[in-house]
Amino acid sequence: MRIALTLNGRTRELEVPPNQTLLQLLRDTLGLFDPKEGCGEGVCGACTILLDGRPVSSCLVLVPTVHGRAILTLRGLEAGGLHPLQEAFVRHGAVQCGFCTPGILLTAYAFLEGHPEADRKAIRRALGGNLCRCTGYAKILDAVEAYAREATRG
Amino acid sequence: MAEAVTLGRGLRLVGQPVARHDARDKVSAATAYAADWGMPGMLHGTVLRSPYPSARIRRLDTGRARAIPGVAAVLTAKDVPRNTLATDVPGQTTPVGPLRARLYVLAEDRVRYQGEPVALVAAETEELAREALEAIEVEYEPLPGVFDPDRALEPGAARVHEEGNLLARWRIERGDLASAWGRAEAVVEGEYRTQFVDAAYLEPESGVAWIDSDGVITIRVSTQVIEHFRDVAEVLGLPQNRVRVIGTYLGGGFGGKEDVTVEVYLGLLAWKTGRPVKMVWSRQESLLARAKRHPFRMRYRTGATARGELVAQEIELLADAGAYAYLSALVLLYATVTAAGPYRVPAVTIDARVAYTNNPPTSAMRGFGAMQVVLGYESEMDKIARAVRLDPVEVRRLNALQRGDRLPVGQEIESHVALPELAARAWDGLGEPSLPRAPHLKIGRGLAANLQPYGRIVWLHDWSSAWVGFEMDGSLVVRTGVPDVGGGQASSLCQIAAEVLGVDLERVSIHIADSALTPLAGTTTATRQLYMSGNAVLEAATRLKGQILGVAAGILGVDAGALELAEGAAQAPDGRAIPLPELLAQCARQGVPRSYLGVYHAPAGEPVDLERGPGKVFPDYTFGAHAVEVEVDTETGAVRVLKHVAAHDVGRAINPQSVEGQIQGGAVMGLGYGLMEEVILEEGVNLTTSFAAYLIPSALDVPDVEPLVMESGEGLGPFGARGIGEPPIGPPAAAVANAIYDAVGVRVGRLPITPERVWQALQAQTGRGEGSGERS
Numbered sequence: 045m046r047i048a049l050t051l052n053g054r055t056r057e058l059e060v061p062p063n064q065t066l067l068q069l070l071r072d073t074l075g076l077f078d079p080k081e082g083c084g085e086g087v088c089g090a091c092t093i094l095l096d097g098r099p100v101s102s103c104l105v106l107v108p109t110v111h112g113r114a115i116l117t118l119r120g121l122e123a124g125g126l127h128p129l130q131e132a133f134v135r136h137g138a139v140q141c142g143f144c145t146p147g148i149l150l151t152a153y154a155f156l157e158g159h160p161e162a163d164r165k166a167i168r169r170a171l172g173g174n175l176c177r178c179t180g181y182a183k184i185l186d187a188v189e190a191y192a193r194e195a196t197r198g
Numbered sequence: 199m200a201e202a203v204t205l206g207r208g209l210r211l212v213g214q215p216v217a218r219h220d221a222r223d224k225v226s227a228a229t230a231y232a233a234d235w236g237m238p239g240m241l242h243g244t245v246l247r248s249p250y251p252s253a254r255i256r257r258l259d260t261g262r263a264r265a266i267p268g269v270a271a272v273l274t275a276k277d278v279p280r281n282t283l284a285t286d287v288p289g290q291t292t293p294v295g296p297l298r299a300r301l302y303v304l305a306e307d308r309v310r311y312q313g314e315p316v317a318l319v320a321a322e323t324e325e326l327a328r329e330a331l332e333a334i335e336v337e338y339e340p341l342p343g344v345f346d347p348d349r350a351l352e353p354g355a356a357r358v359h360e361e362g363n364l365l366a367r368w369r370i371e372r373g374d375l376a377s378a379w380g381r382a383e384a385v386v387e388g389e390y391r392t393q394f395v396d397a398a399y400l401e402p403e404s405g406v407a408w409i410d411s412d413g414v415i416t417i418r419v420s421t422q423v424i425e426h427f428r429d430v431a432e433v434l435g436l437p438q439n440r441v442r443v444i445g446t447y448l449g450g451g452f453g454g455k456e457d458v459t460v461e462v463y464l465g466l467l468a469w470k471t472g473r474p475v476k477m478v479w480s481r482q483e484s485l486l487a488r489a490k491r492h493p494f495r496m497r498y499r500t501g502a503t504a505r506g507e508l509v510a511q512e513i514e515l516l517a518d519a520g521a522y523a524y525l526s527a528l529v530l531l532y533a534t535v536t537a538a539g540p541y542r543v544p545a546v547t548i549d550a551r552v553a554y555t556n557n558p559p560t561s562a563m564r565g566f567g568a569m570q571v572v573l574g575y576e577s578e579m580d581k582i583a584r585a586v587r588l589d590p591v592e593v594r595r596l597n598a599l600q601r602g603d604r605l606p607v608g609q610e611i612e613s614h615v616a617l618p619e620l621a622a623r624a625w626d627g628l629g630e631p632s633l634p635r636a637p638h639l640k641i642g643r644g645l646a647a648n649l650q651p652y653g654r655i656v657w658l659h660d661w662s663s664a665w666v667g668f669e670m671d672g673s674l675v676v677r678t679g680v681p682d683v684g685g686g687q688a689s690s691l692c693q694i695a696a697e698v699l700g701v702d703l704e705r706v707s708i709h710i711a712d713s714a715l716t717p718l719a720g721t722t723t724a725t726r727q728l729y730m731s732g733n734a735v736l737e738a739a740t741r742l743k744g745q746i747l748g749v750a751a752g753i754l755g756v757d758a759g760a761l762e763l764a765e766g767a768a769q770a771p772d773g774r775a776i777p778l779p780e781l782l783a784q785c786a787r788q789g790v791p792r793s794y795l796g797v798y799h800a801p802a803g804e805p806v807d808l809e810r811g812p813g814k815v816f817p818d819y820t821f822g823a824h825a826v827e828v829e830v831d832t833e834t835g836a837v838r839v840l841k842h843v844a845a846h847d848v849g850r851a852i853n854p855q856s857v858e859g860q861i862q863g864g865a866v867m868g869l870g871y872g873l874m875e876e877v878i879l880e881e882g883v884n885l886t887t888s889f890a891a892y893l894i895p896s897a898l899d900v901p902d903v904e905p906l907v908m909e910s911g912e913g914l915g916p917f918g919a920r921g922i923g924e925p926p927i928g929p930p931a932a933a934v935a936n937a938i939y940d941a942v943g944v945r946v947g948r949l950p951i952t953p954e955r956v957w958q959a960l961q962a963q964t965g966r967g968e969g970s971g972e973r974s
Contacts, residue, residue: 071234075236077227077230077231077234078227080231080233080400080401080449081233081402081478082400082401082402082449082481082889083481083888083889084480084481084482085481085888085889085890087888087889087890088400088481088889090400117227118226118227119226119227122226126222126225126226130225130226131225133221133225134217134218134221134222134225135217136855137215137217137218137221137855137856137858137859138221139218139220139221139224139225140450140684140685140686140859140863141224141399141400141401141447141448141449141450141683141684142220142221142223142224142225142229142447142449142684143231143399143400143401143449143450143684144400145224145225145227146227149225168897168898169898171897172896172897172898173896174896174897175400175889175894175896176400176897177398177399177400177450177452177863177867177894178450178684178685178859178863179859179862179863179866180859180862180863180864180865180866180867180900180903181862181866181897181900181902182862182902182903183855183858183859183862184897185897185902
C-alpha cells in the first residue's frame with residue numbers, strides 16, 4: 045500500500061507492506077538506524093521515535109497507521125550540530141554502551157517540550173519506560189535535569 | 199633509542215572527567231552497532247532451537263525447508279566440518295584440566311536444554327528464513343531430565359553427559375579447623391540461594407559475515423572476544439589466518455558476549471553459501487537460550503571470638519552449570535577463592551562443586567562467581583556483628599584483610615586494602631536516617647563489602663598489545679584489539695596516550711577490535727582491559743615519546759630527559775620548541791620509527807593446587823563497600839531502596855566520570871539481582887523469555903546511587919589504577935538483605951528478595967513471635 049508521511053521534516057511517499065512495523069520501515073527499508081530494536085515488544089524503549097511529537101515504541105506501530113503523520117527520529121533533533129540535550133548527555137557521562145540513548149534522548153526531549161519546569165522526580169517518571177542496563181540512570185537524570193535548567197534559564 | 203622517559207608529575211588528562219569520543223558518536227546515533235550493518239546481496243540467518251530441555255532427536259529432515267524458493271542453506275550437525283567447539287580460555291597457555299570444555303555447534307542425536315541450536319537457515323529475507331525454520335521436520339523423543347544440581351548429584355539421577363553430572367570440584371583447607379571451632383564464642387550459620395539471571399544487555403546478539411575479496415571470512419559482530427576468530431576457523435577446518443573478526447562497539451556485554459554467540463553460525467552460513475549473511479537474535483531468543491549467571495546454593499558456618507574476630511569458617515557451595523560446561527569451572531574457581539570475603543579467617547574449609555543439569559547453560563556474567571558468594575559471607579558478617587554487638591563498620595574493620603595477609607587459598611595480598619575506610623565512608627554517606635512515612639513502613643540499613651579479582655588467572659599468562667603512532671601532521675593513532683562494551687574502554691586508552699604524548703584528545707584516533715588489523719589485546723572480560731591494555735598503551739606511548747624526544751634532543755643539543763612533549767611540540771626548559779610535524783619529519787629522515795608496539799605481560803605463575811596451596815591465583819583484587827537504606831512495607835513485603843552509597847578503591851581513576859558510571863551501573867545491576875531479576879524455569883522450561891516477564895530495573899525502581907571513588911594508587915594498572923568493571927555488582931544484594939533484617943528482623947536468604955518472600959518471612963516471624971526471624 046501507498047502512504048505519505050513526514051520524516052524528520054521531509055515529506056515522503058512510500059510503497060509499504062501493510063504488515064510492516066514502523067521500526068522495520070525505518071531500519072530495513074529506509075536504512076535509518078537511529079531507533080534500535082531491544083525487545084520487539086514495546087517494553088525497553090530503545091526503538092522510541094516521536095510520532096506527532098509523542099514518544100512511541102516504533103516496534104509496536106504498524107506502518108498503515110502513520111499515514112499523514114509526522115515522525116521524528118534522533119537525527120531529526122540535530123540542526124547543524126548536536127542539540128543541547130545531546131551535548132548534556134556527553135558532558136554528564138550519560139552514555140555508556142549507547143544502545144538505549146536515542147530512545148531516551150527522544151523521550152526526554154518530548155517530555156521537556158511539554159514540561160519545561162520538570163524536576164528530577166518528574167523526569168524520572170517520564171523516563172520510566174526506557175530501560176538502560178549500563179548507567180544505573182543517575183547520570184542520565186543528571187543530564188536531562190541540567191538541560192532542563194539551562195533551557196528554562198536561557 | 200632513548201631510555202624510558204619518566205612521566206611528568208602534573209597530569210593533564212588522566213584523572214579528568216573528560217567527555218568520551220564514543221559518547222559523542224552515540225548521542226547522534228552515528229555508531230554502527232552490529233545490527234546496523236548490511237552488505238549487498240545479504241542473506242538472513244536464523245537458528246532452529248530445541249523446544250525440549252532433554253530429548254533424543256529421532257529424525258531430522260530438512261528436505262521441505264531446502265525446497266522453499268529463496269532458501270539458500272539449511273544446515274544441521276552433519277554439515278558442520280568440526281561440530282565440537284572447545285571453550286578453552288582464549289590465549290590459554292597452560293593445560294588446566296577441568297577448565298577445558300566442549301559443546302556442540304549444532305545438536306547431534308540429543309538436546310540437553312531448551313533452546314539448544316539444532317539447525318541453521320539462510321534465506322533471502324527474514325520471513326523466508328522463519329518459514330524455512332518451520333518447515334524443518336524434527337522428531338524428538340523426550341527424555342528424563344534433571345533440573346536441580348543437588349538432585350543431579352544423587353545416585354541414579356538422569357545423566358546430562360556420559361561422564362556424569364559433576365563438572366568440577368574445588369576444595370580449600372587452611373588452618374586447624376577443629377581447634378579453631380574451640381575458640382569460637384559466637385557461631386552463626388545459614389543457607390543462601392541465588393538465582394539464574396540474564397545479562398540482559400539491551401543489544402541482542404548480532405552480526406554480519408561475508409567472504410572478503412581476499413577470501414578471508416570476515417565477521418562483524420557484537421562480541422567481547424574478537425579472538426573467537428580462532429573458534430570459527432576450528433569449526434570450519436580452516437587456518438586461523440583465514441578468519442577475521444571485526445568487533446563493533448557493543449550495546450552492552452556484561453559477560454554474556456564472552457562466549458561465542460552468532461559468529462560461528464555466521465561463519466558457517468557465509469562459508470556454505472558464499473554470500474553475506476546477517477544474524478540478529480530476538481530478545482525472546484536471547485532470553486531463552488543464552489547462557490545465564492550460575493545459581494548458587496551456599497551453606498556457611500562462621501565462628502568468631504566474643505570480641506568479633508573471625509576464627510573459623512566452613513563453606514559449602516553448589517552451582518548449577520546447566521547443560522554445557524562453558525566457563526563453569528572457572529566461575530566456580532572465582533567463587534572458591536573469594537568465598538571467605540575480604541577478611542582474615544585463620545581456619546577455613548571450602549568445598550565447591552558445580553553440576554550439570556538440563557537447565558540453560560550458565561557461564562560468564564559480571565562478577566563471575568565472586569559476586570554470588572558476597573550474599574553468603576556478608577550475611578554471615580551481619581549475623582556475627584549482631585551476635586557480638588558490634589556495629590557493621592567495626593566488625594569489618596576488625597577482620598579486614600591487610601597487606602601481607604593471605605586469602606584461604608594462600609595468596610598473599612600484596613597491595614593496600616582500604617576496606618575499613620571504604621566501609622566507614624559508605625556507612626557515613628547514608629547521612630541522617632529517613633523517617634518512616636507510615637507505621638507499616640519500616641526503615642533499615644545494611645552494609646556489605648566485597649573483593650573482586652581484576653585481570654585473569656595468573657597461569658593463563660595473560661598479555662595485551664597496543665600500537666601507538668604519530669601521523670606526519672602530529673595527530674596520533676592508537677591501534678589495539680580491544681572490544682569496547684560501553685564502559686569507555688577505548689576512550690580511557692586515548693586519554694593515556696594523549697597524556698603521555700602531550701597532545702589534545704581531539705588529536706587522537708583509536709582503531710579497536712579487528713583481529714586482522716589491530717594488535718591483539720585479549721578479551722574485554724575479567725575487569726582486565728584498563729589494567730592490561732592500559733599498561734600496553736602506556737608502554738607504547740612512553741617508548742614512542744622516548745624515541746622522538748631522542749631526536750629532538752639531538753637537534754636542540756640538550757639531554758632528552760630535560761625535554762617535555764606538550765601542546766604538540768617538544769619543549770626545552772629554555773623555551774625553545776620543535777613542533778611535532780617538524781620533529782616527525784626529522785625522525786623519518788633519521789630512520790627513527792614514529793610508532794611503537796607495546797606488549798604488556800601480566801605477572802604469571804604456575805597452576806595452584808587449591809587444596810594444598812599456597813599460591814597466587816589472581817594478579818590483584820579491587821575492594822569495595824556499599825551501604826543502603828531501605829523501606830520495608832510490612833503489609834505487602836515490598837522493599838524500596840531509599841539510599842545507596844557505593845565506595846570502591848579504584849587505585850587511580852583514569853576518567854572519574856567513567857569510574858562513577860561503572861559504580862552506579864554495577865550497583866543498580868546488583869539491586870536488580872537482589873530484588874527483581876529471575877529467570878524462572880519449570881523443569882528446564884524457561885517462563886521468562888520476554889522483557890515483560892524478565893524484569894530489569896527501570897529508573898523508577900532504583901535510587902540515585904552515590905559513588906565514592908577512593909584512589910590509593912595501589913593498583914597494577916596504568917598510573918596505579920585497579921579495575922572497576924565488575925566489582926560494583928557484588929555488594930548490593932547482601933547490603934539490601936542486611937538492611938531488611940535491620941528494618942523488620944527477618945532474613946531472606948534467597949534471591950531475588952521479592953515482596954512475597956519478605957511477606958512470607960514476616961508471617962513466619964509473627965507465628966514464632968516478634969524478633970525471632972533469624973533462621974540460622
